[in-house]
Amino acid sequence: MAQPPKNLATPAIEIRDARVRLGDTDVLRGVTMMVPRGRMVALIGPNGSGKTTLLRCLLGLQGLDSGEVRILGEPVGPKVLSRVGYVPQRLQLEPSFTISVREFLSLRRRDTRGWFWQSHRRIDSMLHGTLGELGVESILDRPLAGLSGGQLQRVLIAYSLLAEPELLLLDEPTAGVDTPGEQSFYELISSIHARLGLTVVLVSHDLAMVFRQATWVYALNGVICCEGHPEEVLNADSLKAAYGIHVTPYHHHHHGAASGPVEQPIAFKRR
């Protein structure tokens, strides 16, 4: 019987007993999690729960005090990071930095790294295949610093996909996006996930989004408090463990464009 390719047999993310202390605070106190390939997972938790630190560990931007992190079956390093796409919250560009969307996207592909000397037509022909559904072809000439939050997030997604990643990490991706833009952004992520079959990790505090989009949820508060399908994790007891307050999920009785396993969007209220 044929064995699956080795790279698909390994989990997308393996974290074993990861501990990080920053200053006087134990930010991660023994995080263990394993994300199989092909899932669209969400990492949720309150402010200060270690979400960003954990993401930084996955990207090799933060070292561990102890424990182990492997992505795509390898220790975190430049080699494996070339197979990872990362979408940061925002770019905080200086308005005087005139880089255009086309130039920014060119930085990601090996064949367009000579963008300074290449014609726009040549660059566009090389980028074209990836940009199709992302709606960024019409803004290639725009300065990156002048984009709206929604446009910028699409450009960042396009940038990540240009390297054909196997794992896509998104850090609070809709932080600067208005509500309609947020909805269409998550639909885009879902569609990319479905089409390319890559593993997607969304770091978010947006519980409604988690319920709609993620197929698996990790609730973090220094440690992984609970994990499971959204409807299992997003209940009062689990959320109290993660958020340290009583949070009750309740369902809106209208139908959003849900594409996850649960059909109704939810919101949360404290009690």
Place this chain on the structure above:
Amino acid sequence: MLEFLAEPFMQRALLVALALGPICGFLGVFVTARRMAFFSDTISHAALTGVAAGFLAGFEEPTIPVLLYCSLVAVAMLWLRERTQLLNDTIMAVLLSSSVAGGVVLLSLQRNRWAELDKFLLGDILSVNWTDVGVAWGVAFFVAGVLLWKLTPLVLLTTHEDLAHVGGIRVRAMNYGFVILLTVAVSLSIRALGILLVTSLIVLPPAIARSLSHNLRQHIMFSFIVGIVGAGGGVLSSYPLNLPTGPTITLTLSLLFVLSLVVRRLRRDATDVKPTA
């Protein structure tokens, strides 16, 4: 009209200006985008200690001590930024004021050198020799070569350091490398514009080019050209106008900056005019 160019000292001054102007313009695009203008100012002011220490050590031309001391200050700024919780502005202000005070104190110990203070504060491009011309062009080719070689990583680093890291760029090494290039360019340009004005050669060309550019490629090319026009134009106009050359370079760039604002305004007005049906 340009018969003064027959004078060897004017030829040398023009050649030095044409080497340093465009390189500072090129670097300046990234200095301004990375909010490092004050950083460049700190490096230039640090040169005063380098000058005074160089004289004290017996150097007639303190270029090497200036380069060494400025590099030390630049690396200290990065190191303190990484290792302490201090704000960037605080670190730079401390190093700038300490270096100026240190330089003045060291110069005060050598009264015979006190008269040369003006030369370093305001620049003295007319006194450069052919060796200086050679060094300026050598450094210009080196800096331009490195910038073009590392352009894509540098642009990505300027856009977002974490994205650069994920893209396989050694962020720390690139940051130190860029700062060393900037230090070399600033240290050598002090001879032309002086400690007080050298930052204008870094900041004004990209600010002028910004008004004319739609993308980064244009920004870099225009900033490079503005560096040539501003530095060269300043040298050429200072002689017939009988003005000090360094400040004339800065004023030429300032004039171009005002013109660029006017051009920008006119272009914006033209864009705002709605086509009639």
